Every structure is written in C-alpha cells, then in structure tokens.
Amino acid sequence: MGYCTVNDFRATLAQTLSSGSPNPATLTTPAKLADLGKMLNLTSSSGSSVGTYSLIDVNYYIRQASSIVDAAVRQQYVAPLRPIASMTMRLLSDINEYTSSFGVTRIDNVVVGDILVLVGGGIEERVEVESVDIEDGITTVMPFYNDFAFGTTRVLLVKFPDPIPYITAKLACAQFYDRYAKAQSEPMKSDYSEILRKEANAELNNIREGRTILDGIERVGSRFVNANLYGRYGLGGFIDQDGTRSDQSRG
Numbered sequence: 001m002g003y004c005t006v007n008d009f010r011a012t013l014a015q016t017l018s019s020g021s022p023n024p025a026t027l028t029t030p031a032k033l034a035d036l037g038k039m040l041n042l043t044s045s046s047g048s049s050v051g052t053y054s055l056i057d058v059n060y061y062i063r064q065a066s067s068i069v070d071a072a073v074r075q076q077y078v079a080p081l082r083p084i085a086s087m088t089m090r091l092l093s094d095i096n097e098y099t100s101s102f103g104v105t106r107i108d109n110v111v112v113g114d115i116l117v118l119v120g121g122g123i124e125e126r127v128e129v130e131s132v133d134i135e136d137g138i139t140t141v142m143p144f145y146n147d148f149a150f151g152t153t154r155v156l157l158v159k160f161p162d163p164i165p166y167i168t169a170k171l172a173c174a175q176f177y178d179r180y181a182k183a184q185s186e187p188m189k190s191d192y193s194e195i196l197r198k199e200a201n202a203e204l205n206n207i208r209e210g211r212t213i214l215d216g217i218e219r220v221g222s223r224f225v226n227a228n229l230y231g232r233y234g235l236g237g238f239i240d241q242d243g244t245r246s247d248q249s250r251g
Contacts, residue, residue: 002059002066003081003160003168007113009058009176012169012196058176065171069164072204077217081164084216085117087157091150092137099144103137104155110138118144120153161214163203170200 070079089110092103095118104110114129116138125148127140159165177193206212 002062002172003069004062004065004165004172005113006055006058006062008165008169009062009172012173013176058172061172061175062168064175065168068171069168069204073207073214075220076208077214077219081160081214081217083115083158083160085156085158086161086215089155089157091118091148091153091155093150095144095148095150095153097144097147100142101137101139107132107134107138110157115158116140117156117158118148118153119156120148123148126158161217163212164214167200167203170196174200 066080070081073079073081087106087109089104089106092105095102110116110129110132112129112131115126116129117124117126123146125144125146127142127144129138130141131139133139174193174196177196203212207214
C-alpha cells in the first residue's frame with residue numbers, strides 16, 4: 001500500500017461522475033460514466049464491465065500518487081515517508097483471542113479505516129478498524145489472534161502524518177478519472193479530476209512553503225535544524241499567484 005488506503009480512495013470518489021446520456025446507438029444502455037463514481041467493484045481482476053475496476057489498477061494509482069508526494073516533499077523531508085504513532089490509548093477491558101470488538105479511551109479520535117497496533121505482554125498485533133461506536137466501541141476487520149490485558153496494553157494509532165493520506169487519495173482519484181473520464185466524448189466528461197488535483201496541490205504547496213509541518217518525519221537540510229523556525233521559505237512569488245494556495249488571503 002502507499003500513503004492512503006483503498007477505503008480512502010473509495011471515499012474520495014464522487015457519488016456520480018456525470019449524469020451522462022444514453023448510448024446513442026441503442027438509446028437504452030446507460031452511459032458508462034453515469035455509474036463510475038458509485039459502482040466500484042474492487043473484487044474483480046477484470047475491468048471490462050460497467051462500473052467494475054481492477055483492484056490492481058486502484059493500487060497502481062495510489063502508488064503513483066505516493067510517488068508524486070515523495071517527489072514534492074523530498075527537498076525538505078526524508079522520503080519515502082514512514083507511518084508514525086500519532087496517539088496512545090488504553091484498553092477499557094481485556095481482549096481475548098478471536099475477539100473482534102473492544103473499548104478504548106479517546107475513541108472520538110478513531111475513524112473507520114484507521115490502523116491500530118496493540119502492544120502488551122511482549123506481544124504486538126496490528127488491526128484495521130471496521131466500525132466505531134461510542135457505546136459499543138471499536139470493531140475490527142479481523143478478530144484478534146492474541147490476548148491483551150487492559151492494565152498492561154498500549155493501543156497506538158499508526159498512520160502517515162496529516163495531510164499526506166488526504167493528498168494521496170485525491171491525487172490517486174485524479175489519475176483514475178483522467179483514464180476513465182477524459183477519454184470520453186461529450187457530454188460524458190467531468191472536471192472533478194482537476195478539482196481534486198488543485199486541492200491536493202494546494203496542500204502540497206502548504207508543505208513546501210512551511211505552513212504545514214509533517215509531524216514526526218525526519219527533516220533534511222540546515223533550514224530545519226531549529227524546529228521553531230516558522231518563517232516561509234524563499235520561494236518565488238508566482239506560487240502565491242497561481243491559484244493553488246489554500247490560504248489566498250496571505251500575500
């Protein structure tokens with residue numbers, strides 16, 4: 001996997017890519033793009049049927065987007081980036097083998113798709129969050145293979161630093177739409193890929209200009225010897241004028 005998950009990719013897809021129009025040859029077959037955003041069957045290795053796209057293709061676009069992110073941040077950070085333990089939680093009760101649900105402190109910070117690493121008693125296990133409920137706790141995609149005691153177990157939220165997953169998912173979806181949308185003829189087209197790319201590039205520019213700091217990632221160069229230096233980098237003014245900045249109000 002790259003800097004985002006398939007679930008991140010799926011969530012970033014538009015609900016409908018285009019209203020489209022019936023196939024002029026038959027006037028009964030819906031346009032392919034009408035279902036592209038809401039029918040993403042990632043279980044098939046074939047991409048020939050309407051709304052069915054290969055999981056291999058999706059992972060390729062995620063890897064391609066990750067490469068773009070690496071190229072953009074390598075002048076400031078050691079790349080490829082590494083996931084970090086961004087938060088530590090505690091169990092509210094013991095976990096037994098084959099259990100798939102449990103409670104933790106600070107559950108409000110956990111969302112579906114997060115990766116949690118449980119460490120306790122000399123054992124470490126990684127799980128993916130399937131659902132989160134304030135009352136019922138966290139449910140995992142797969143059950144546990146080990147027992148964990150609530151008094152001696154740490155629960156770590158492990159992920160790539162924000163906003164890297166957000167940027168990667170948008171760039172991957174933009175590449176996806178470029179392939180399946182831009183090759184289509186009018187009126188079956190969408191500008192959604194350009195919107196995604198513009199938003200992702202705005203966040204990348206925030207990183208390059210120093211307004212966004214990637215927490216926990218090793219920095220490169222003397223500019224980052226002092227972590228308290230928050231001044232902007234000496235970049236040309238054109239970056240402030242091309243419409244890709246998140247904060248257009250700053251000169």
